[in-house]
Amino acid sequence: MNEHHQQKWIWVFTGESAQFCSAVFDDKALAEEWIRSQSVSGVLTRMPLNLSAYDWATGAGHFVPRWDEQKTPRFIQRFSCASLEHGHYVDGMQG
Secondary structure (H helix, E strand, O other): OOOOOOOOEEEEEEEOOOOOOOEEEOOHHHHHHHHHHHOOOEEEEEEEOOOOHHHHHHHOOOOOOOOHHHHOHHHHHHOOOOOOOEEEEEOOEEO
16 A cells, blocks of 8 residues: 555444444444434444455454465455454444
8 A cells, every 4th residue: 555545444334133234434423323323233343445354454464364265255255354443332332
């Protein structure tokens, strides 16, 4: 990544037991306000914009593929990284 390029971030909410995200925000405070107002449960994750979690994690040294399977499309499409800032919410409250 170009040293002059400032990484942009978004906040992605994935509801409990959901396969897909249900909301995306550019501001954490707005995301948490929505979570509280809807009393939803799930995970709010800070995600890099225009960059996959896999590419971010490998580029930042948070994940190093050790086996060929960890470089396959099947692995990459399911990849998530606990090193991404995130919070768990239950009934609208962080916890």
